[in-house]
Amino acid sequence: MxxxxxxxxxxxxxxxxxxxxxxxxxxxxxxxxxDVFGGSGLIAINVKxxxxxxxxxxxxxxxxxxxxxxxxxxxxxxxYEDLKNADLHASDRKCENVELLQKIILSHIKNVTSKRVxxxxxxxxxxxxxxxxxxxxxxxxxxxxxxxxxxxEKYVKIYDNAIIYFEASxxxxxxxxxxxxxxxxxxxxxxxxDPPYLNSSQKQYNKEMFFSVADTIxxxxxxxxxxxxxxFNQNHKDIIKIFEILHVKVIKExxxxxxxxxxxxxxxxxxxxxxxxxxxxxSTS
Ligand SMILES: C[S@@+](CC[C@H](N)C(=O)[O-])C[C@H]1O[C@@H](n2cnc3c(N)ncnc32)[C@H](O)[C@@H]1O
Numbered sequence: 535m536x537x538x539x540x541x542x543x544x545x546x547x548x549x550x551x552x553x554x555x556x557x558x559x560x561x562x563x564x565x566x567x568x569d570v571f572g573g574s575g576l577i578a579i580n581v582k583x584x585x586x587x588x589x590x591x592x593x594x595x596x597x598x599x600x601x602x603x604x605x606x607x608x609x610x611x612x613x614y615e616d617l618k619n620a621d622l623h624a625s626d627r628k629c630e631n632v633e634l635l636q637k638i639i640l641s642h643i644k645n646v647t648s649k650r651v652x653x654x655x656x657x658x659x660x661x662x663x664x665x666x667x668x669x670x671x672x673x674x675x676x677x678x679x680x681x682x683x684x685x686x687e688k689y690v691k692i693y694d695n696a697i698i699y700f701e702a703s704x705x706x707x708x709x710x711x712x713x714x715x716x717x718x719x720x721x722x723x724x725x726x727x728d729p730p731y732l733n734s735s736q737k738q739y740n741k742e743m744f745f746s747v748a749d750t751i752x753x754x755x756x757x758x759x760x761x762x763x764x765x766f767n768q769n770h771k772d773i774i775k776i777f778e779i780l781h782v783k784v785i786k787e788x789x790x791x792x793x794x795x796x797x798x799x800x801x802x803x804x805x806x807x808x809x810x811x812x813x814x815x816x817s818t819s
Pocket of ligand 1 (some may be wrong): 542544545546547570571572573574575576577593595596712713714715728729730731745
């Protein structure tokens with residue numbers, strides 16, 4: 535079965551297919567699984583789809599899968615219809631008629647008040663690196679609306695996929711909206727951790743919180759002894775050192791090569807682990 539996914543910076547589509555799915559398929563019937571750092575919800579959605587018997591909890595910290603999700607898709611669909619009718623096409627270069635492009639986009643968002651909706655709509659029409667690093671000025675963006683990055687004629691397929699994805703998310707057993715530190719991880723048989731990577735300021739996520747090394751250590755320390763978990767990270771050496779300090783045993787690991795930009799690849803690691811008993815050597819509190 536294919537993996538359900540939508541365009542979302544940092545989604546774990548490939549890792550789900552190559553690594554997570556096998557672990558999920560081996561879980562005992564009715565096990566409880568939590569996806570603590572939900573992002574687009576990809577992992578929780580696909581876990582529930584592959585194993586409907588599992589009790590799945592998604593922590594949607596950013597409220598990503600709220601009704602605003604469909605509002606964003608509806609607005610984009612209308613914009614792409616207008617672009618198609620105006621004969622404007624996708625390209626890596628600046629749009630051939632920037633004024634018309636800006637006029638069309640603004641006509642669809644002039645009455646929108648939600649910053650999240652505005653930001654998620656306009657990011658399709660900005661230089662890709664601006665979008666990737668979340669460097670969008672929500673109060674002064676009009677002059678950055680210069681590109682059409684998706685093919686208007688194909689947008690209907692993206693839209694249909696967005697609806698299928700949203701519908702699949704409704705099958706998840708529990709959707710919560712918490713800071714990771716407020717979740718009681720003892721309740722779950724498998725804990726999935728895909729946090730923002732070490733020391734990164736997360737401007738592309740709605741809440742734009744800084745996620746520190748201490749946060750990564752804290753969340754691992756919250757895992758009960760003998761409990762299995764999956765953790766994603768890009769720095770193999772750092773995370774292995776943290777595992778040593780926190781008495782974590784790696785059961786298996788997997789490397790995925792991710793494309794950053796033209797001709798630049800980086801490693802992305804996934805670890806399936808168990809927390810062993812033993813006194814930790816550090817405290818982050
Ligand atoms: C790398 S993304 C997860 C991507 C996801 N696995 C997917 O496939 O779409 C990290 C997520 O952690 C969330 N996050 C950041 N700080 C958090 C916190 N303190 N507590 C809970 N979630 C947090 C971010 O908002 C973002 O949604």
